[in-house]
Amino acid sequence: MNLKQVDDQTWLWVDAEDALVSQETFCAxxxxxxxxxxxxxxLQSDWLTFELLASRGQKLPEDDDLALNECGLGPSxxxxxSWDAMVLEDMRAAGAKPSxxxxxxxxxxxxxxx
Numbered sequence: 001m002n003l004k005q006v007d008d009q010t011w012l013w014v015d016a017e018d019a020l021v022s023q024e025t026f027c028a029x030x031x032x033x034x035x036x037x038x039x040x041x042x043l044q045s046d047w048l049t050f051e052l053l054a055s056r057g058q059k060l061p062e063d064d065d066l067a068l069n070e071c072g073l074g075p076s077x078x079x080x081x082s083w084d085a086m087v088l089e090d091m092r093a094a095g096a097k098p099s100x101x102x103x104x105x106x107x108x109x110x111x112x113x114x
Contacts, residue, residue: 008027008028008029009025009026009027009028009074009075010025010026010027010028010030010068010069010073010074010075010076010077011023011024011025011075011076011077012024012025012026012035012068012073012076012077012078013076013077013078013079014039014052014078014079014080014081015078015079015080015081016080016081016082016101019101021042021081021101021102022038022039022042024038026068027068028067028068028069028074028075029067029068029069030067030068031064031065031066031067031068032060032061032063032064032065032066032067032068032071033064034068035052035060035068036052036064039052039081042101042102042103042106043101043102043103044101044102044103044104048083048084048087049083049084049086049087050081050082050083050084050087051081051082051083051084052079052080052081052082053079053080053082054071054072054073054077054079055077055078055079057080060079081101
């Protein structure tokens, strides 16, 4: 792999409550909507709204037309997953606890590294 190819790649890790949710490689010019779409595909409750926070706690912009590199996410970044505050409030009011983030078939495919 040459240096140009490395510059075109963005490695992203998404973590939530001390658990790695996702580890993916994107092209640096892919749009934020690709990242959000990829996350939704992995979520058990994909209809609920969520936020992705950059390493310094700032929420990623809602503008889907921004490329990953325009958001400062290249060449690599660790993001934090969080359910939307209103969603969590509604869940708590209903007495529900947030279930596992990932779909069961993805959870069963995960192997613990020793």
